[in-house]
Amino acid sequence: MDAELSTAALTKELKDYCHRLGFDAVGIARAEALDDQREHLNTWLTRGYHATMHYMERTSQKRLDPRQILPSARSIVVVAMSYDTPYRHTDQPNRGKISRYGWGDDYHDVLLPKLRAAAAWLANRVPNAESKVYVDTGPVMEKQWARRAGIGWQGKNTNVISRTMGSFFFLGVLLTSVELEADAPIPDYCGTCTACLDACPTGALVEPYVLDASRCISYWTIETKPDVEFPESIRRNLDGWLFGCDVCQDVCPWNRFRKETRETAFFPRNDETSLALEQILAMTPEEFRQRFRGSPLKRPKLAGLQRNARMLQAAAECSQQSDVHAHDHSR
Ligand code: SF4
Ligand code: SF4
Known part of the structure; x- marks a missing residue:
């Protein structure tokens, strides 16, 4: 098997495994500096749009280059998991609505063990593989990686939107030293909508x-x-x-086009x-x-x-x- 084919085969096997773990979408991006985001992030921070979330300033350089977190990083695996359920919001007097993502169990507790299992699978398949996993907790721009990995585009509401899942899904990322076959980003389909x-x-x-x-x-x-x-x-x-x-x-x-979750923990x-x-x-x-x-x-x-x-x-x-x-x- 030549090197190119084995990279493709390993990528497919990993994606199949991630689907079996319960993720609804999996994409791969190359681990490189997010140079196209540098100006946007700096302007956003300068304008104070991060409010009191000062950790965003402190970690901005790491956010822009995953190799500052894992120097050996070659690929970024991005996983998505729907949290949409058949339930809907209703306005009722004297009650306060909860955002959908807060209805069930904490998504970190659901996604992180699955991502760790994917990292363990890679370590088993590729000797000396180094990996780090994040679910919304580290200095990683998940949305940008999701866009680059072809999961969706970042809409005008700043959420990642998929043509097959809408936007009610959680993201997780796995940084790895393993060379994997990268997916192509998909275009922005917001069009003239506001x-x-x-x-x-x-x-x-x-x-x-x-x-x-x-x-x-x-x-x-x-x-x-x-x-x-x-x-x-x-x-x-x-x-x-x-x-x-x-x-x-x-x-x-x-x-x-939202996709109902298979994970009952989010009900x-x-x-x-x-x-x-x-x-x-x-x-x-x-x-x-x-x-x-x-x-x-x-x-x-x-x-x-x-x-x-x-x-x-x-x-x-x-x-x-x-x-x-x-x-x-x-x-
Ligand atoms: S940006 Fe979205 S989440 Fe924030 S207040 Fe507006 S509608 Fe609500
Ligand atoms: S502009 Fe329209 S399509 Fe784009 S994120 Fe907003 S509501 Fe969705």
């Missing part, structure tokens, strides 16, 4: 492909410290979200896609630990979720008062 920019409740998509995290509901409800109050521009436009926000994905026409716990605000506000730390063990909702902690619930209640009171004023003026 649905996500038009629908964002807080105007966080400041221009196509540019997200200002400091205006994004996901950032405010998940990433900020519990003692931080939301600015009025966010509080008034929360649109019922308690944890995260799916608006710019829900309106994306490519999500007509909503207790069939709940939203939570009663009073229940969150009355929850004890022990109840919180039990209810959200192994859930992405642990990230903002109980105090963060309670702050979010208070913000939603304040927003509802404000809108009721505006309705009363509007009614008074109309008489």
Whole structure:
């Protein structure tokens, strides 16, 4: 078997194995510097669009070149796993919506063991292979690698979109010293659509492909410290979200092609896609630990979720008062 054929054969075997592990899509990119992203990332950071996520500044050089993380890296394997379920969001008074990715178990706990199994498979097949795996936790630009590996394009809402899966999927990457056959990137199919920019409740998509995290509901409800109050521009436009926000994905026409997950761990716990605000506000730390063990909702902690619930209640009171004023003026 010549070297080229064996690279192709190894790549196919690895992809087949990743599919058997439960990943819905697998693509390969060459491990090289993301020179085409340097200017975009620097501008984004300079404008402060990363808000208080300062680790993004600290790790920007590593983000731009995977060989700063794994010097022997030759290939990047990108895996995708759908988290779409038959459940849908509903707006209900006195309840706060949870972003789809938070309905079930923490995706790190589901994807990381599978990625480690893929790395172990490679190490078994190729002596001295070096690999590192990441699921949204390291200084790796997963979305850029997904684009280069042909999983999808990065849409104007900044999510990776696949023509066969929409955008409700998680990404994981495996950096490896093994030479694998790279896939070709696919073109951008956003076309003239601007649905996500038009629908964002807080105007966080400041221009196509540019997200200002400091205006994004996901950032405010998940990433900020519990003692931080939301600015009025966010509080008034929360649109019922308690944890995260799916608006710019829900309106994306490519999500007509969403693919239902095979992983039951991503189905909503207790069939709940939203939570009663009073229940969150009355929850004890022990109840919180039990209810959200192994859930992405642990990230903002109980105090963060309670702050979010208070913000939603304040927003509802404000809108009721505006309705009363509007009614008074109309008489
Ligand atoms: S997640 Fe919500 S707030 Fe953030 S950009 Fe998308 S629509 Fe806007
Ligand atoms: S809503 Fe339209 S513009 Fe936005 S990501 Fe989807 S296809 Fe692209």
